[in-house]
Amino acid sequence: MVENSLEPSDNQSSLATSQTCALSGSQQDRVELQTLDPNITHQDWIGRDANVVWHGFTQMHHYKDNNPVIASRGAGRYIFDVDGNKYLDAISSLWVVTLGHALSELNKALFDQANRISHATMLGNGCDTTVRLAELLSELVPVNDPKFLFASDGASAVEQALKIAFQYWKNIDIEGHDKFIALKGAYHGDTVGAMSVSDSGFYGDTFNPLKFETIFCEDLYEMADYIRDCPDGLAGAIVEPLVQAASGIQLNDSLGLLSLSSACNQMSIPLIVDEIATGFGRTGSLFASQEAGIRPDIMCLGKAMTGGYLPMSATVVSARIANSFLGPDLSKRTLFHGHTFGGNALAAAVAIEHLKLFDSYNVLANVKERSIQLHDALETIARQRPVVKEVRTKGLFAGIELNCDEFGDPLLARKVCAKSIEYGVILRSIGSTVTTVPILTSSQDEIDRIAWTIGDAIDQIVNQG
Numbered sequence: 001m002v003e004n005s006l007e008p009s010d011n012q013s014s015l016a017t018s019q020t021c022a023l024s025g026s027q028q029d030r031v032e033l034q035t036l037d038p039n040i041t042h043q044d045w046i047g048r049d050a051n052v053v054w055h056g057f058t059q060m061h062h063y064k065d066n067n068p069v070i071a072s073r074g075a076g077r078y079i080f081d082v083d084g085n086k087y088l089d090a091i092s093s094l095w096v097v098t099l100g101h102a103l104s105e106l107n108k109a110l111f112d113q114a115n116r117i118s119h120a121t122m123l124g125n126g127c128d129t130t131v132r133l134a135e136l137l138s139e140l141v142p143v144n145d146p147k148f149l150f151a152s153d154g155a156s157a158v159e160q161a162l163k164i165a166f167q168y169w170k171n172i173d174i175e176g177h178d179k180f181i182a183l184k185g186a187y188h189g190d191t192v193g194a195m196s197v198s199d200s201g202f203y204g205d206t207f208n209p210l211k212f213e214t215i216f217c218e219d220l221y222e223m224a225d226y227i228r229d230c231p232d233g234l235a236g237a238i239v240e241p242l243v244q245a246a247s248g249i250q251l252n253d254s255l256g257l258l259s260l261s262s263a264c265n266q267m268s269i270p271l272i273v274d275e276i277a278t279g280f281g282r283t284g285s286l287f288a289s290q291e292a293g294i295r296p297d298i299m300c301l302g303k304a305m306t307g308g309y310l311p312m313s314a315t316v317v318s319a320r321i322a323n324s325f326l327g328p329d330l331s332k333r334t335l336f337h338g339h340t341f342g343g344n345a346l347a348a349a350v351a352i353e354h355l356k357l358f359d360s361y362n363v364l365a366n367v368k369e370r371s372i373q374l375h376d377a378l379e380t381i382a383r384q385r386p387v388v389k390e391v392r393t394k395g396l397f398a399g400i401e402l403n404c405d406e407f408g409d410p411l412l413a414r415k416v417c418a419k420s421i422e423y424g425v426i427l428r429s430i431g432s433t434v435t436t437v438p439i440l441t442s443s444q445d446e447i448d449r450i451a452w453t454i455g456d457a458i459d460q461i462v463n464q465g
């Protein structure tokens with residue numbers, strides 16, 4: 001348990017882990033939201049939302065069937081809907097929230113920066129706050145003499161990485177290095193370049209004509225062998241280190257990453273490590289690359305960079321690669337790429353404060369303790385339930401894969417996650433896997449509650465079936 005563990009600011013933080021905490025009409029999980037019109041209910045908001053908002057990765061025809069939560073307020077590890085119902089955010093709002101929602105220190109950093117300047121372009125100019133962030137990060141990232149190209153979303157950081165690796169070969173006048181090599185099950189984002197290096201399972205074949213050709217390998221060792229055997233056509237290798245989160249928390253290991261990294265070093269192929277999901281403590285180290293003992297040429301950061309406050313991402317590039325872009329002004333060695341809001345000052349100010357808090361809250365120690373607890377609790381649940389096929393955890397990433405085929409219901413995991421909302425816990429399904437990605441400051445009771453909810457929600461859905 002971290003010493004400075006963040007507790008939600010209202011006094012309803014300690015929901016019991018017993019069955020009585022299910023929301024089913026009970027008043028105990030409600031808070032009064034004075035500012036909201038009491039005549040507009042959560043159900044009304046769901047209807048209004050479905051009318052005008054198009055949700056990503058969501059079949060809008062069934063949007064309302066899966067118990068969506070329309071957030072109205074956040075406090076610590078909790079989210080409140082407009083009716084005042086309280087939910088434990090057990091997916092860190094899609095893996096971005098590290099310390100908690102609505103933290104006074106991060107609010108203050110945001111507000112102070114807004115009083116100075118909110119945004120100044122980084123295209124040909126700079127901003128002192130963004131420089132300070134890059135300086136701070138350069139002491140932390142496992143990249144040699146790093147240069148930071150900021151963007152806003154993860155996919156943009158990946159596009160930048162691909163283009164930088166591709167252009168690197170042109171800069172050094174070596175022809176033919178035009179293809180990327182990636183891992184089966186990879187997910188690097190939804191823009192066309194990122195899709196091209198991601199497993200096609202995420203998109204079906206609809207976009208295939210748009211994608212460029214990529215070599216996919218079954219595992220990291222096959223990647224390493226391919227790089228040693230046929231380096232000539234390769235522009236770069238890309239990998240999510242230790243955890244492929246979007247493919248249902250699939251794990252890889254340090255030895256495989258070391259083997260890949262040494263093949264890349266030996267053949268001078270740029271290694272791009274996508275730490276958009278794993279970065280900032282999620283696996284138990286600040287960066288998964290550190291745990292694996294590798295120093296990539298290019299690293300992609302995003303998601304948790306601002307602790308879940310603002311969209312910010314970065315492509316971190318070693319001097320070896322970045323220096324090849326130096327040349328005469330506006331020459332073709334220039335990287336003709338840049339996003340309007342990249343390096344935004346508000347995001348940078350929050351990211352700086354986030355790094356400071358990360359230390360003072362001793363977050364990594366909590367992740368280590370809570371991850372052992374989560375793993376053991378989920379293993380116990382799995383042992384008692386034949387419907388659970390496999391449990392995969394790394395740090396505070398967990399996937400509970402269900403035997404959907406055997407059970408004859410491809411929507412089993414989805415139904416379990418919809419059920420968990422009735423228990424006041426937000427989970428997310430990926431295919432046949434129920435995932436939980438708890439906020440890094442989660443308490444012992446909250447981890448117990450997540451595990452208990454998963455077990456009970458599974459039982460309810462299986463017994464109904």
Ligand SMILES: Cc1ncc(COP(=O)(O)O)c(C=O)c1O
Pocket residue numbers: 153154155156158187188189190240245246274275276277278302303
């Ligand atoms: C490893 C990885 N890379 C890239 C992305 C894309 O990030 P974004 O959704 O911010 O574009 C994700 C998103 O889940 C991710 O997990």
